[in-house]
Amino acid sequence: MLKQHSQLMVSLLVVADAFAVAIAWLVSYWLRFALLTVDPTKGVPSLDDKFLPLLPLVVLAHLLIFYRLRLYRPRRDRSLFTETRDIVKAFVVAIAAVIIIDYALPETNKLSRRFILTYAIMGTTLFAMFRGVVRVILQYMRRRGWNMRRAAIIGSGRAAQRLLQAIRRNTWTGIEVAYFIDDFGIQENQPARPDQADSPTAGAGGEPGNGAGRSIKGVPLLGPLADAKRILEENTVDSVFVALPAEEAHRTARVLSELETTMADLRLVPQIRPSYTMRPDISSLDGLPVLSLRQTPLYGWNAVMKRAFDVVVGAFCLLIAAVPMALIAVAIKLTSPGPVLYRQRRMGLDGREFVMMKFRTMGVEAEKHGPVWSSKQNPHRTRLGAFLRRTSLDELPNLFNVLIGEMSLVGPRPERPEFIEQFKEQIPRYMLRHKMKAGMTGYAQIRGYRGDTSLRKRIQHDVHYIRHWSIGLDVRILLQTVFGVWFSRHEA
Numbered sequence: 001m002l003k004q005h006s007q008l009m010v011s012l013l014v015v016a017d018a019f020a021v022a023i024a025w026l027v028s029y030w031l032r033f034a035l036l037t038v039d040p041t042k043g044v045p046s047l048d049d050k051f052l053p054l055l056p057l058v059v060l061a062h063l064l065i066f067y068r069l070r071l072y073r074p075r076r077d078r079s080l081f082t083e084t085r086d087i088v089k090a091f092v093v094a095i096a097a098v099i100i101i102d103y104a105l106p107e108t109n110k111l112s113r114r115f116i117l118t119y120a121i122m123g124t125t126l127f128a129m130f131r132g133v134v135r136v137i138l139q140y141m142r143r144r145g146w147n148m149r150r151a152a153i154i155g156s157g158r159a160a161q162r163l164l165q166a167i168r169r170n171t172w173t174g175i176e177v178a179y180f181i182d183d184f185g186i187q188e189n190q191p192a193r194p195d196q197a198d199s200p201t202a203g204a205g206g207e208p209g210n211g212a213g214r215s216i217k218g219v220p221l222l223g224p225l226a227d228a229k230r231i232l233e234e235n236t237v238d239s240v241f242v243a244l245p246a247e248e249a250h251r252t253a254r255v256l257s258e259l260e261t262t263m264a265d266l267r268l269v270p271q272i273r274p275s276y277t278m279r280p281d282i283s284s285l286d287g288l289p290v291l292s293l294r295q296t297p298l299y300g301w302n303a304v305m306k307r308a309f310d311v312v313v314g315a316f317c318l319l320i321a322a323v324p325m326a327l328i329a330v331a332i333k334l335t336s337p338g339p340v341l342y343r344q345r346r347m348g349l350d351g352r353e354f355v356m357m358k359f360r361t362m363g364v365e366a367e368k369h370g371p372v373w374s375s376k377q378n379p380h381r382t383r384l385g386a387f388l389r390r391t392s393l394d395e396l397p398n399l400f401n402v403l404i405g406e407m408s409l410v411g412p413r414p415e416r417p418e419f420i421e422q423f424k425e426q427i428p429r430y431m432l433r434h435k436m437k438a439g440m441t442g443y444a445q446i447r448g449y450r451g452d453t454s455l456r457k458r459i460q461h462d463v464h465y466i467r468h469w470s471i472g473l474d475v476r477i478l479l480q481t482v483f484g485v486w487f488s489r490h491e492a
Contacts, residue, residue: 411439
C-alpha cells in the first residue's frame with residue numbers, strides 16, 4: 001500500500017510540475033510583452049499565434065528531462081540546498097531543450113531571444129519556488145505523521161543508534177524507524193555490548209529467539225540476524241539500512257545476499273571514525289561505487305562561486321585599502337631599513353606551497369638563524385610592526401595572493417612548511433585543513449584563536465569550517481572579522 005501511495009504522490013507531482021511549467025511560460029510572456037519594452041516596429045506577438053501551440057511540447061520536454069534527471073525519485077534524505085541545486089540544473093537543461101525546439105521551428109514561428117532569456121530567469125525562479133513550497137508542505141505533513149515511510153535498521157551498535165538519532169532529528173525526511181534487527185540480547189550466551197548497556201529494556205522479557213519485549217531507545221529489537229529475511233517479509237518496510245559495526249563487517253556481504261529478493265530499498269551505512277572523514281561522499285565510477293572519505297568542498301560550482309566571491313570582494317577591498325596600504329608602505333620605509341613587503345613560503349590547498357606577502361613588521365635580520373614562531377615578546381619587532389600586528393593591517397598585502405588565486409578571503413590561516421612538518425605528527429587531523437584554500441581570516445580567528453593561542457583548538461575550528469563551508473558562512477566570517485576581530489587583543 002505504501003508503494004502505491006508513493007506512486008500516487010509522484011503522479012500528482014508530475015501533474016503539478018506540468019501546471020507550474022505552463023504558468024511560468026505564461027507569466028514570462030506577460031512579463032516580456034506587457035511590462036518590458038517592446039520594439040514598436042515588430043509589435044506584440046499574439047499569445048495564440050505561437051506561444052500557446054508550442055506550450056504542450058515545451059511542457060512535455062520539461063517533464064521528460066525532469067524524469068531523466070531523477071527529480072521524481074524519493075528525496076527525503078536530501079538537503080534543501082542539494083534539492084534546489086538539482087532542480088536548477090534540470091531546468092537549465094530544459095531551457096536548452098526549448099532553444100533546440102525553437103531552432104527547429106520555421107522562421108515565422110521562432111521565439112524571440114529576449115523571451116527565452118525572460119523564461120530562463122522567471123521559469124527557473126518560479127519552478128524552484130514551487131518545488132520549495134511542495135517541500136515545505138510535505139515536511140509539514142510528515143511531522144504530523146502523514147506521508148511517512150517505514151524503515152528497518154540492521155545492526156544495533158553505535159553506527160545504527162547514531163543513524164536512528166539522525167533520522168529522528170531530521171523529521172522532514174518522513175522516515176520512521178520501525179525496528180532494529182540484530183543478534184544482541186537474543187542469544188542467552190551473548191555478552192552485552194557497551195554501547196547498548198544503557199538500553200532500559202534491552203534483554204527484558206520475551207522468548208529467546210524472537211526478540212519479544214526488547215527495544216533500543218524506544219525502537220523494538222527483532223532477531224536473530226540470521227532471520228532478517230523472514231522478519232522483513234513479516235514486517236514490511238520501505239527502506240532497509242544496513243549499519244553493522246566494523247567488527248562485524250564480514251557479515252555484511254551475507255546479509256546483503258540474503259536480502260536480494262526484498263522489495264525494500266537497501267542502503268549501506270559504513271561505520272567509520274569521524275576523525276577519518278571530512279565531507280564524505282559516494283560517487284560512481286563506471287558503475288563502481290566509490291566512497292570518498294576526505295575531499296575538498298571546492299569542486300564544480302562551489303569552486304566557481306568561491307573564486308568569483310574572492311575576486312569581486314577582494315578587488316573591492318583592495319580598492320578601499322589602496323590608500324591605507326600606500327601610507328603603511330611609506331611609514332615602514334621611513335621607520336626601518338629594508339623592504340616594505342615580507343615574503344614567506346606558506347602551505348595552501350592540497351599541500352601546495354606559495355609565497356605569501358605581508359607588510360614587514362620585524363627587522364631584516366630577524367630570521368637569519370631560521371624560522372621563528374611569532375610571539376608578542378619577539379625583540380626583533382619594530383614599533384610600527386607591533387601596531388600592524390595588533391590591528392592585523394600587516395596582512396592587507398594578502399589581497400594580492402587572493403586575486404592571484406593562491407589564497408581565499410576566508411579559509412584556514414596558512415602555516416610555514418617548516419612548522420607543518422612538526423605539527424602534522426603531533427596534532428591529529430592537522431593536514432585536513434589543507435583541503436581548503438588558505439584564507440586571510442577564518443572560523444578559528446573569529447572564535448578568538450589567533451596568533452599565539454591553542455593550536456589544537458584552531459585546527460578543530462578549521463576542520464569544522466571545511467565540513468560546513470558555504471558562501472553564507474564566508475560572508476558571516478568576513479563581517480565578524482571586520483567588526484569583531486580586527487582590533488582583537490590577540491595578534492595574528
